Amino acid sequence: MGELYGFLIGWNLILEYCVDVASVCKALTNHIDRIYLDGDISAWQQKTASIPSEYFSEYVDFFSVALCLILTMVVAMGGKFSNVVNNFMTCFNLVCYISIIVFGSFSRDISYWYAVP
Helix, strand or coil: CHHHHHHHHHHHHHHHHHHHHHHHHHHHHHHHHHHHCCCHHHHHHHHHCECCCCCCCCECCHHHHHHHHHHHHHHHCCHHHHHHHHHHHHHHHHHHHHHHHHHHHHCCCHHHHCCCC
8 A cells, every 4th residue: 555655656746846847947938038039939939839729838838848858868867967967056046146146235225224204
């Protein structure tokens, strides 16, 4: 009986991770497309791979699918390589946070710190 519970929990985790990765990849590609490319990729994908459905996205997001496949290959290469990539991304996040704090401290306005009654 315990093996059945383990099997169900294992597949539940795998499906949860798949949904998480797919949603993060979709959000990332939407942000990249809107911020850096002014919606050119989504306009092209709507023309070439549109899906007439009210339950799914309007188009197949090829960039998101490619990003999911790349992340899958990174994880499939093994724990050591996946750990190196994870450490690199963590260091990159720390550099981004520190740069936001440092550059934000130069453009501060102390008058916002005081509440006006």
